Amino acid sequence: MKDDARLSEEETMLRSIEAMLPRFEKNRAQLIPILQAIQEEHQYLSREAMRLVADYLEISPSEVLGVATFYNQFRFHPPGRHQIKVCLGTACHVAGGDIILENFERKLGIREGETTPDREYSVERVACVGCCALAPVAVVDDKVIGHMQPSKIEGLFLQFDLQREQEKAREAGEEADAQAGS
Amino acid sequence: MHKLDPEKRLALLAEEARKRQAQASREDVPTLRIVMSTCGLAAGAAETRAAFEEALERRGLEARIVAVGCLGHCYAEPLVVIHHPASGFPPLCYYNIDPGKARMLVDSFLLDGDPALEYVLGAMVPNDLLPAVTDFPRFSMEQRVVMEHCGAIDPHSLDDYLALGGYGALATALGRSPGWVLDEVARSGLRGRGGAGFPTGRKWRLAAEAPADSKVVICNADEGDPGAYMDRTIMESNPHQLLEGMALCAYAVGAEEAIVYVRAEYPLAVRTIQRAIDDARKAGLLGERILGSDFSLHIRVFQGSGAFVCGEETALIQSIEGRRGMPQHRPPYPVEAGLWGRPTVVNNVKTLSTVPAILTRGAHWFRSIGTEKSPGTAIFSVVGNVTHAGLVEIPMGTTLRTLIFDVCGGIPKKKAFKAVQIGGPSGGCLSGDFLDTSIDFDSLTEAGAMMGSGGMVVMDEDSCMVDVARYFLDFTQNESCGKCTFCRIGTRHLLLILDRITKGEGREEDLELLDTLSRDIRDGSLCGLGKTAPNPVLTSLRYFRDEYEAHVREKRCPALKCRALTAFYIDLDKCARGCDACVGCCPVEAIFTTRGRKKAIDQELCVKCGECVTACPPEYDAVVRVSPAHLAPIIERPQPSEGRG
Ligand SMILES: Cc1cc2nc3c(=O)[nH]c(=O)nc-3n(C[C@H](O)[C@H](O)[C@H](O)COP(=O)(O)O)c2cc1C
Ligand code: SF4
Ligand code: SF4
Ligand code: FES
Ligand code: FES
Numbered sequence: 167m168k169d170d171a172r173l174s175e176e177e178t179m180l181r182s183i184e185a186m187l188p189r190f191e192k193n194r195a196q197l198i199p200i201l202q203a204i205q206e207e208h209q210y211l212s213r214e215a216m217r218l219v220a221d222y223l224e225i226s227p228s229e230v231l232g233v234a235t236f237y238n239q240f241r242f243h244p245p246g247r248h249q250i251k252v253c254l255g256t257a258c259h260v261a262g263g264d265i266i267l268e269n270f271e272r273k274l275g276i277r278e279g280e281t282t283p284d285r286e287y288s289v290e291r292v293a294c295v296g297c298c299a300l301a302p303v304a305v306v307d308d309k310v311i312g313h314m315q316p317s318k319i320e321g322l323f324l325q326f327d328l329q330r331e332q333e334k335a336r337e338a339g340e341e342a343d344a345q346a347g348s
Numbered sequence: 349m350h351k352l353d354p355e356k357r358l359a360l361l362a363e364e365a366r367k368r369q370a371q372a373s374r375e376d377v378p379t380l381r382i383v384m385s386t387c388g389l390a391a392g393a394a395e396t397r398a399a400f401e402e403a404l405e406r407r408g409l410e411a412r413i414v415a416v417g418c419l420g421h422c423y424a425e426p427l428v429v430i431h432h433p434a435s436g437f438p439p440l441c442y443y444n445i446d447p448g449k450a451r452m453l454v455d456s457f458l459l460d461g462d463p464a465l466e467y468v469l470g471a472m473v474p475n476d477l478l479p480a481v482t483d484f485p486r487f488s489m490e491q492r493v494v495m496e497h498c499g500a501i502d503p504h505s506l507d508d509y510l511a512l513g514g515y516g517a518l519a520t521a522l523g524r525s526p527g528w529v530l531d532e533v534a535r536s537g538l539r540g541r542g543g544a545g546f547p548t549g550r551k552w553r554l555a556a557e558a559p560a561d562s563k564v565v566i567c568n569a570d571e572g573d574p575g576a577y578m579d580r581t582i583m584e585s586n587p588h589q590l591l592e593g594m595a596l597c598a599y600a601v602g603a604e605e606a607i608v609y610v611r612a613e614y615p616l617a618v619r620t621i622q623r624a625i626d627d628a629r630k631a632g633l634l635g636e637r638i639l640g641s642d643f644s645l646h647i648r649v650f651q652g653s654g655a656f657v658c659g660e661e662t663a664l665i666q667s668i669e670g671r672r673g674m675p676q677h678r679p680p681y682p683v684e685a686g687l688w689g690r691p692t693v694v695n696n697v698k699t700l701s702t703v704p705a706i707l708t709r710g711a712h713w714f715r716s717i718g719t720e721k722s723p724g725t726a727i728f729s730v731v732g733n734v735t736h737a738g739l740v741e742i743p744m745g746t747t748l749r750t751l752i753f754d755v756c757g758g759i760p761k762k763k764a765f766k767a768v769q770i771g772g773p774s775g776g777c778l779s780g781d782f783l784d785t786s787i788d789f790d791s792l793t794e795a796g797a798m799m800g801s802g803g804m805v806v807m808d809e810d811s812c813m814v815d816v817a818r819y820f821l822d823f824t825q826n827e828s829c830g831k832c833t834f835c836r837i838g839t840r841h842l843l844l845i846l847d848r849i850t851k852g853e854g855r856e857e858d859l860e861l862l863d864t865l866s867r868d869i870r871d872g873s874l875c876g877l878g879k880t881a882p883n884p885v886l887t888s889l890r891y892f893r894d895e896y897e898a899h900v901r902e903k904r905c906p907a908l909k910c911r912a913l914t915a916f917y918i919d920l921d922k923c924a925r926g927c928d929a930c931v932g933c934c935p936v937e938a939i940f941t942t943r944g945r946k947k948a949i950d951q952e953l954c955v956k957c958g959e960c961v962t963a964c965p966p967e968y969d970a971v972v973r974v975s976p977a978h979l980a981p982i983i984e985r986p987q988p989s990e991g992r993g
Contacts, residue, residue, distance in 0.1 A: 194669070194670040195668065195669055195670045196670065197670035198651075198653055198667065198670055199650075199651075201653075202612075202651060202653065232672060233670065233671065233672055236655065236672040236673060236829075237653035237654055237655050237667075237673070238653070238654035238655060239612045239652075239653040239654035240653065254574075255574035255575050256573075256574050256575030256731075256732075256769065256772065256803065256805045256819070256820075257575050257731040257732055257805055259816075259819050260732050260733070260805060260807060260811055260816070261732075262958070265957050265958065268955070268957070269935060269957070272935060272936075273935075292613065293572075293574035293656075293823065294573070294574040294575055294576070294577070294613075295386070295613055296386050296387070296571075296577035296580045296581075296613070296614065297386060297387045297390040297391075297422070297577070298422075298575055298576075298577060298729060298731035298732075298737070298805075299387065299422030299423055299425075299729075299731050299737035299738055300387070300390050300391060300422065300425075301731065301732075303390065308615075310386065310389060310390035311390065312390045312391055316933075316935060316957070316959055317933075
């Protein structure tokens with residue numbers, strides 16, 4: 167049942183990638199921009215997605231994989247719903263960025279580069295996001311947070327938990343409304 | 349057909365821009381300039397802006413809010429400059445403005461005319477009422493050539509740039525000849541700001557003379573040094589100046605295509621540059637027949653994908669061609685055969701952004717700044733253990749001491765200066781003995797560091813030099829493209845040795861080994877990454893050898909940084925009975941209550957995060973960190989059966 171859901175998810179993604187490819191010239195120089203566009207839209211590059219790109223550009227799938235794995239930007243597994251990036255650039259390292267990363271890892275029970283089994287969170291390390299004066303820095307869902315502290319991490323997760331509960335309550339409320347309306 | 353020359357066309361554009369500006373700004377309406385570059389946003393500028401808007405709305409006040417780029421004063425973010433003409437005050441610069449202060453300022457200053465001076469950094473211009481920021485060392489010792497308008501203008505407004513005379517150098521050049529641009533740039537003595545300091549005029553001349561129908565200009569905005577962000581800031585704060593520099597370069601060498609290669613981690617810079625390109629094209633300042641001349645130029649943005657080695661020019665070109673970013677043998681140099689085999693100029697953001705000023709004010713003026721061999725200014729991001737962290741632009745030839753202690757306010761928390769790391773993974777760590785070194789290409793290289801891209805990390809007594817060297821090796825080892833054996837295997841081996849030293853497993857012969865291995869890597873690598881990767885090791889080994897020796901011989905980390913060599917314990921004489929501050933903060937529940945009802949740390953569980961040091965109230969200050977680790981007394985946890993008694 168769950169596998170089926172995943173399958174159709176992948177199916178939908180591939181179809182949308184197929185639809186988007188013709189926007190790009192059939193030219194090898196478009197390889198990286200195409201991969202970037204796919205990741206921007208779908209958060210990661212699946213094997214099948216890369217095969218589509220290879221077919222489209224008429225190059226071998228191993229070429230595509232070779233280029234994609236060379237660059238740190240590309241991800242090959244779906245990330246969590248909330249993406250956490252901990253900066254380990256020089257300034258952040260000196261300010262104890264590794265301790266921040268460890269705290270996230272411990273809290274979520276995963277290592278850097280992994281996603282929690284429920285696909286809620288993923289943790290990555292990055293090298294300098296350009297706010298060194300605010301070190302240590304973490305980027306949570308595209309929001310840069312400066313002067314990171316373990317206590318801020320606690321607050322962050324509390325906020326996420328709260329959000330989730332509110333969403334649940336809202337959904338439940340909507341269902342109730344729908345039932346009341348019928 | 350009636351044809352205007354480029355300068356007259358530009359004059360018309362500038363006049364329209366000024367007219368539009370005059371219409372937008374009314375004397376009776378205050379203007380709020382909020383710094384909203386990446387750094388400001390990280391410090392909460394968006395929330396501050398929302399608070400201003402909401403408070404203005406609530407009070408029914410009118411004000412113009414302008415999002416500006418970076419002033420370089422990261423330590424004081426969020427920064428807001430308020431100009432309230434009716435109050436009689438000059439434009440005032442406010443620092444650390446959170447939403448609460450924003451709401452307060454609307455009421456006190458905009459409504460009641462009281463400027464709340466306690467939150468003012470200074471006035472933006474000299475005046476009789478209060479000190480101006482221009483009198484502070486941070487401002488007066490800087491000399492802004494490239495960053496002159498950063499933070500003052502709206503980066504999304506072409507009008508702002510035009511009104512200040514923007515694109516004037518391009519218009520003048522178009523009215524003269526490519527040769528004029530080449531001569532001026534050569535005469536100015538400008539050297540590349542991307543690291544190596546190659547004379548820009550010479551590079552351009554080579555490209556101009558290369559026989560080819562089509563040529564390319566690439567702006568290197570990959571900024572891979574993991575502690576530097578000058579290029580990002582310039583793109584986010586004054587993108588048109590960079591575009592003008594690129595256009596001048598393209599005109600000089602005869603290129604009709606240009607690419608800005610921007611690092612993937614800089615989404616705001618990408619958006620800002622893209623918008624600037626679109627606006628300039630619409631105004632006829634880019635695209636076909638620029639300002640009515642015969643010169644056409646198409647600029648596009650290419651996003652890098654996060655590989656440090658792609659900052660190297662040949663690897664960068666490989667990556668634009670859709671390949672793995674592996675450096676190539678030079679010659680041929682890019683100026684002979686670069687992108688798609690065409691002559692290609694690759695220049696750094698700062699290099700290109702300097703050019704408009706050189707052409708506007710003249711090569712002679714430029715040479716009057718800086719030193720004989722390194723004319724002009726240097727831009728650094730000064731971060732780490734320094735009071736006023738941020739971006740600074742200083743004349744070349746300024747000493748490290750002046751930069752760190754006078755311009756940036758020295759080391760905070762009364763700690764002692766230990767080292768400054770310049771040039772990132774390719775650079776070196778300099779000790780206090782080098783504080784009087786002049787900042788220019790040659791002096792820094794001589795000292796064993798490197799100008800590099802402009803990243804500068806200041807370190808106080810609590811930084812461990814072995815750990816810093818290990819950090820950089822970890823970085824370069826990860827980023828080596830793998831083409832050269834020495835770089836690939838050698839850096840891994842260096843890292844292994846440094847790893848074991850920081851873990852207290854170092855051997856006597858390791859220091860010798862680090863030295864020889866470093867030299868082998870330097871000689872056996874193709875590109876700058878491998879050639880310079882050992883620099884952080886070599887310099888720290890040379891200037892901080894005693895620290896290495898302490899790690900190896902005594903298993904002691906003098907800075908108390910390396911976790912395997914240190915331990916935390918609680919001084920029972922200082923611990924206050926019953927204060928539980930440390931217990932709750934420990935992420936691994938390593939703190940327990942002793943038989944005497946004081947607190948102690950279970951050394952088996954402790955992960956050495958240091959949280960308890962911060963948590964312990966300063967009046968007790970009971971948590972102690974020691975090295976070597978065995979100095980921490982072992983205290984047995986009471987058995988549960990002993991209970992609370
Ligand atoms: C490993 C490596 C990384 C580099 N990274 C950058 C960079 O991030 N930005 C940059 O402008 N130059 C970088 N360079 C230097 C470029 O190869 C090139 O020299 C420079 O862009 C030329 O511009 P300039 O003459 O304006 O300095 C790097 C070089 C090496 C070897
Ligand atoms: S020195 Fe290192 S990064 Fe440079 S080409 Fe050789 S292996 Fe690649
Ligand atoms: S250093 Fe960290 S892990 Fe160790 S006792 Fe203190 S808070 Fe706990
Ligand atoms: S080192 Fe972390 S933001 Fe620069
Ligand atoms: S204030 Fe602009 S980069 Fe920090």
